[in-house]
Amino acid sequence: MSAAEILRAAAPVETSAPVAGETPRLRIQDVRLEYATRGKTVVAIDNISIDVPDNQFAVIVGPSGCGKSSLLYLVAGLAQPTSGEILLGDEEVDGPGPDRGMVFQSYTLFPWLTVRENVEFGLKRRKMPAAEREAIVNRYLNETGLAAFHDAYPKQLSGGMMQRVAIARALANDPKILLMDEPFGALDSQTRNTMQKLLLRVWEENRKTVLFVTHDIDEAILLGDRIYVMTARPGRLKEEIIVPIARPRTMDMVMDPEFIAVKRRILELLKNEIKDDEH
């Protein structure tokens, strides 16, 4: 079977239409984002529409500078779209809030707080009683394998551990959706594999809706239920691919023919983009 055939067999339905029983948790509708810099306007995102159903792990891949981070910032409410709207459930996104947790591309732990206090930050803002807080924090420290380091300060941690704290910190808030912007981009490949395994396990336990940005295609296929491939800037949606690989996922699935078929398809889509970008 060719790559295209496998994909067609796996995803016979019109991909962006919500499947029965799945409510579209996140709806990005005709969103456009322009940046004004020194009198010139730069179009970072050019009319993107994406529906992410509930409890899905959605991944965005695309060439560097195509607006992936910008898109997550829009969903987080940290930036406003020039036009279009973003809906989470029935509510329009208007400003940042604890229902949309985010793990950033750069390290953003609070250096003056210990691991435990970092994870506790959001709960404290909500004035949750101490006993309740402790139970939640302990749960996520255990899930992310950080229990032994709960008293350490961020500067004592490795990059991988810092991102684990960032994940635990976002999850402790029990967000409706988790936004992750190349969280493992700065890690060496071995640590990245460990983190992918950890994220797969944590995700199986929580099944939160996730919007995950990466430039690592293997990572995208390994983690994602569906993959949105973006064009070079101005970022548009090029294709939505549903990953026909069963869960739970394991690292050795990278050798499966389905995996390779999806990978070939994404590489093909991106190759054209990089060529387009060169002139």
Next chain:
Amino acid sequence: MARKRSVVDLCLTPKEEVPGALRYLVSTLVWLLVIGAWSFATYGGFMQDIFLPSPTAVIGAFFRLLDDGTLAQHIWASLQVVVIGFLISSLLAVPLGLLMGTFRVVQAGLEPLVNFIRYLPVTSFVPLFILWIGIGIEQRIMVIFFGTFFQQLVMIADVSRGVSKDLLNASYTLGASRRDALLHVLTPASLPGIVDTLRITMGWAWTYLVVAELVAASSGLGYISMKAMRGFQVDVIFLAIAVIGLLGLFTDTIFRLVRLRLVPWAN
């Protein structure tokens, strides 16, 4: 096994650590060298003692002024002025500086004025202050305040401007309000920079103190220097300088300890 490197090799490698004992040895040596040169010049008779007193003369002056109580009295007078002036300045500059670095409107309002005043030499205001508030302790406190406040303001504003926006964004996605972000992110993130700023400006405060006391005062270490000059008591001038240096070292050590205690996560 790694080859053992010679001490000379370590000494000549940029940024390489050397054994602690060697560091102490070298710093002691430099002190001994300075004191040795000083002793050589004075005991050897190369310098007249009305220009350069011998070490023993300065130690003599120390015990003389210690015994009659004047040293303690003048140290206390100087400390009072520095501490009060510095405290008032810091209490105002820390919150205002944080706001100035955080809110563009506050910055737009204050920055041009503050930068203008900051470059005016404090010393040029001394006559004005004397005219306005006389030669009492208030005038000297005013000089310290004027010398440190505007510098602190600009430096602390820079510290808070340097706090990464990602940290604020992270706090917003965790449910922090703007007030939370200000109190629980910006302020703690700025704390190491604030302590450093206070430590540096404390050094400047001592300088302004002496200026103020040299011009118009009836007590303080600058004042006894001035009086000693008129009486050709050069040993007392040296003593006053040494005491100011030691007090500066003392306050600096306090700030170092405060930093270790207050922001252990940044060391």
